[in-house]
Amino acid sequence: MKSTDFLGMICALAFCASALAADAPKLKTEPVKPTPVAADLDAGKKLYQRWCAQCHGNEGKGDGPAADFVYPRPRDFTLAIFKVRTTPSGQLPTDHDLFHIISEGLPGTSMPAWKKFIPENERWQLVHYVKTFDSLGLFKEEPAKEQVVIDAAPKMTPELIAKGKELYQQKKCWQCHGPTGRGDGPSSAGMKDEWGFPIRPVNFTKSWRFRGGDRIEDIYRTFTTGFNGTPMPSFVDAIPAAEDRWALAAFVKSLARPQKNAQVLKAGNIAGEIPADPYAKEWEAAEFADFPLAGQIILEPRWFKPVHDVITARALYNDKEIAILLEWDDGTNNTGIGKPADEVALQMPVQASDGVKPYFILGDDKHAVDVWRWSAKDGLQRYTAEGASKQTPREAGGVVAQGGYKEGQYRVILRRPLRVGAGETAIEPGRFVPIAFQLRDGDNGEEGLKMSLSTWYYLLPQPATPLTVVLWPLGIGFLTLGGEFWLLRRMRRRPS
Amino acid sequence: MRRHTLYIAIMLWLAILAGLKFGVRPPMPASVLMIYMTLSTIAIILFAAADEARFQAFLAPLRAVFEGRAPKAVQLLVLAGIPLLAGWGAWLRTAPSWDAPFEPRVVHPEPPSTFNFHGKRIDTASLKNPLRAAHEKDPAQLEKLTAEGKTIYYQNCFFCHGDALAGDGHFANAFSPIPANFRDVGTISMLQESFVFWRVSTGGPGLPRAATPWLSAMPVWQNFLTEDEIWKAILYIYAGSGSTPRTWDEETKHEKH
Numbered sequence: 226m227k228s229t230d231f232l233g234m235i236c237a238l239a240f241c242a243s244a245l246a247a248d249a250p251k252l253k254t255e256p257v258k259p260t261p262v263a264a265d266l267d268a269g270k271k272l273y274q275r276w277c278a279q280c281h282g283n284e285g286k287g288d289g290p291a292a293d294f295v296y297p298r299p300r301d302f303t304l305a306i307f308k309v310r311t312t313p314s315g316q317l318p319t320d321h322d323l324f325h326i327i328s329e330g331l332p333g334t335s336m337p338a339w340k341k342f343i344p345e346n347e348r349w350q351l352v353h354y355v356k357t358f359d360s361l362g363l364f365k366e367e368p369a370k371e372q373v374v375i376d377a378a379p380k381m382t383p384e385l386i387a388k389g390k391e392l393y394q395q396k397k398c399w400q401c402h403g404p405t406g407r408g409d410g411p412s413s414a415g416m417k418d419e420w421g422f423p424i425r426p427v428n429f430t431k432s433w434r435f436r437g438g439d440r441i442e443d444i445y446r447t448f449t450t451g452f453n454g455t456p457m458p459s460f461v462d463a464i465p466a467a468e469d470r471w472a473l474a475a476f477v478k479s480l481a482r483p484q485k486n487a488q489v490l491k492a493g494n495i496a497g498e499i500p501a502d503p504y505a506k507e508w509e510a511a512e513f514a515d516f517p518l519a520g521q522i523i524l525e526p527r528w529f530k531p532v533h534d535v536i537t538a539r540a541l542y543n544d545k546e547i548a549i550l551l552e553w554d555d556g557t558n559n560t561g562i563g564k565p566a567d568e569v570a571l572q573m574p575v576q577a578s579d580g581v582k583p584y585f586i587l588g589d590d591k592h593a594v595d596v597w598r599w600s601a602k603d604g605l606q607r608y609t610a611e612g613a614s615k616q617t618p619r620e621a622g623g624v625v626a627q628g629g630y631k632e633g634q635y636r637v638i639l640r641r642p643l644r645v646g647a648g649e650t651a652i653e654p655g656r657f658v659p660i661a662f663q664l665r666d667g668d669n670g671e672e673g674l675k676m677s678l679s680t681w682y683y684l685l686p687q688p689a690t691p692l693t694v695v696l697w698p699l700g701i702g703f704l705t706l707g708g709e710f711w712l713l714r715r716m717r718r719r720p721s
Numbered sequence: 722m723r724r725h726t727l728y729i730a731i732m733l734w735l736a737i738l739a740g741l742k743f744g745v746r747p748p749m750p751a752s753v754l755m756i757y758m759t760l761s762t763i764a765i766i767l768f769a770a771a772d773e774a775r776f777q778a779f780l781a782p783l784r785a786v787f788e789g790r791a792p793k794a795v796q797l798l799v800l801a802g803i804p805l806l807a808g809w810g811a812w813l814r815t816a817p818s819w820d821a822p823f824e825p826r827v828v829h830p831e832p833p834s835t836f837n838f839h840g841k842r843i844d845t846a847s848l849k850n851p852l853r854a855a856h857e858k859d860p861a862q863l864e865k866l867t868a869e870g871k872t873i874y875y876q877n878c879f880f881c882h883g884d885a886l887a888g889d890g891h892f893a894n895a896f897s898p899i900p901a902n903f904r905d906v907g908t909i910s911m912l913q914e915s916f917v918f919w920r921v922s923t924g925g926p927g928l929p930r931a932a933t934p935w936l937s938a939m940p941v942w943q944n945f946l947t948e949d950e951i952w953k954a955i956l957y958i959y960a961g962s963g964s965t966p967r968t969w970d971e972e973t974k975h976e977k978h
Contacts, residue, residue: 276884276885279871279872279875279884280875280884289875290872290876291875291876291879294875294876294880295880295891334891335879335880335884335890335891336884337883337884337885337889339885341885341887342885486894488820488821488897489819489820489821491819517894517895518895519880519892519895519938520880520892522880522892522940523940529880581930581935582935582936583935584926584935585938589926657821657822678895679895680895680896680897680936680938681936682821683821683822685819687819690817693815694815694816694817697811697812697814697815698808698809698811698812698815699808700811701807701810701811702804702805702807702808702811704807705803705804705807706800706804709787709800709803709804712787713787713789713800716784716787716788717787717788717789
């Protein structure tokens with residue numbers, strides 16, 4: 226770090242501190258709770274070297290052997306800047322805060338919840354040891370004395386959420402986080418953290434990635450204390466009333482839905498045309514499934530730091546064609562200018578399955594895959610792939626793509642006639658067709674094998690439920706009822 | 722007490738069902754649960770019927786309903802409830818689930834007798850970890866090699882197999898089957914190092930057909946790592962997951978206190 230940056234940071238800290246002092250009455254605080262376990266730095270060091278040094282480095286600089294392979298980068302402890310805290314903005318975390326981070330991990334990063342693996346006593350030793358990396362001696366000189374009081378959360382009512390929505394507009398949260406909360410605001414591009422590493426505003430619809438946790442109390446705490454070292458400030462000054470911050474937390478919480486993973490993408494049958502508009506009510510009503518993605522780290526160039534972690538899919542079919550709607554959030558719309566274009570691909574085996582699926586990354590020399598690739602620059606391109614190194618463009622045939630980018634999200638429909646000739650994957654009601662997904666974020670420099678991908682799942686055009694399925698239960702129900710009446714008449718006639 | 726025989730029987734039946742369904746981890750297959758519940762039903766009825774007076778008490782509430790002595794609401798509830806339950810039971814059996822096709826998979830298949838590694842044939846049966854064999858009597862050297870293996874692990878494996886070697890890395894949930902949990906007694910601790918070396922070197926594509934190779938996302942590590950590096954990483958996954966505590970005595974003792 227350059228010395229000017231360093232000075233700047235000190236000034237910023239001092240500024241924050243003085244601003245806080247002036248506004249102190251606004252924020253309800255209480256004395257920091259005592260640390261329950263005394264330090265044993267030798268024990269802490271051993272534990273640290275065993276479980277933490279691989280990412281955070283032996284000297285706590287966030288430069289361990291795995292540091293270059295994860296995003297976001299592991300925390301550099303030497304400046305004692307920590308995001309998830311209960312202390313006012315700009316201040317150090319409490320020991321309990323550090324303990325909380327070690328125990329619960331940071332969702333959306335490679336920092337796991339260590340409470341599953343390391344006993345409580347040892348996690349406290351890690352808290353003590355991590356503090357020894359503080360090169361400025363801040364933990365000794367100005368440890369946190371007060372922590373923010375987080376009261377019981379109010380009930381999430383529609384009124385509270387509406388009020389939060391208004392504040393979201395008014396306080397310009399959308400400038401970074403976007404009008405729909407997908408992290409695509411006008412100021413979101415090119416942001417850097419305290420260390421100069423790129424950082425993006427969080428997507429509020431992906432609550433499983435909220436660093437501080439996604440309970441309403443966690444979101445409230447983030448607004449109140451800010452994330453030190455990042456562009457996310459404390460909103461205590463901008464939104465002084467705690468009930469307003471609760472309203473904003475409720476609104477943010479309302480933007481997210483939990484992931485709904487499935488092994489099978491079920492295509493529902495509809496009577497009329499399948500709409501070309503991905504926002505049409507037929508699509509909104511279609512059942513969705515989320516498919517988690519991982520970085521492609523198997524073939525060179527290996528891609529350890531993908532942006533996309535999930536793709537959402539829906540499918541519909543009628544008597545003529547099948548259509549698959551792919552949805553994914555992307556804070557940036559890259560159409561191939563300066564950076565690669567954003568891309569999505571759907572892959573399925575060319576041949577009907579003989580029990581052996583093709584290799585999940587673009588097939589293999591014995592089992593080819595049909596790839597429908599849509600790019601924000603060129604639209605649909607179709608390939609036959611027999612392994613990553615043997616991809617042959619082919620005619621689109623009947624395959625059509627529709628859709629594009631809107632409000633921080635791509636929605637792309639890929640459709641194909643049901644009845645096709647030879648050389649096409651058979652798709653018909655009741656048949657399970659293997660499918661896999663690939664996503665590329667141009668802003669992150671993703672192209673070719675630099676991508677997020679899934680392994681094989683299934684697409685199933687769901688057949689109409691046969692009548693016998695309903696007849697059996699009905700028949701058995703009525704049979705039982707008949708038996709009852711027979712018994713009833715017999716028993717009521719007979720004097721007991 | 723005797724008046725309540727039927728209700729006690731029903732509660733006992735429900736308690737057994739709840740205990741088997743929610744109290745047993747990992748959950749038992751539905752067919753096994755069905756067998757247990759059938760046996761329980763028979764046992765309860767046999768017990769109730771073993772004593773004439775008890776059996777009469779057991780039947781009394783039902784008789785009251787069927788003979789029309791019970792309150793009208795209760796009669797309606799029972800008489801409508803029984804066919805509904807029977808119909809619902811039938812629906813559970815006939816309703817289409819549209820679950821993914823069942824793909825049986827051998828988790829630890831028999832390794833081939835020989836396999837290709839960097840162009841040479843390796844004989845699986847006689848394969849031993851050369852590093853462990855060479856430095857058996859030199860724990861310091863073994864510890865150094867293990868530490869090198871740790872770096873290899875965290876630059877190649879931990880994304881899927883996890884920071885704490887529990888198969889729960891940040892990419893893990895994108896894969897089905899999920900990556901192996903090295904802390905689990907059913908994985909590397911029950912396997913020979915030669916088997917692990919074969920799995921690491923040839924990855925998912927090297928699996929025999931019985932193990933449904935196309936499902937495993939395990940890379941072919943001989944494409945990226947040398948023989949030495951793979952053996953070092955294997956040293957680490959054993960040591961790091963506590964499967965070979967003798968070489969990491971100090972650390973494992975420490976973990977236990």
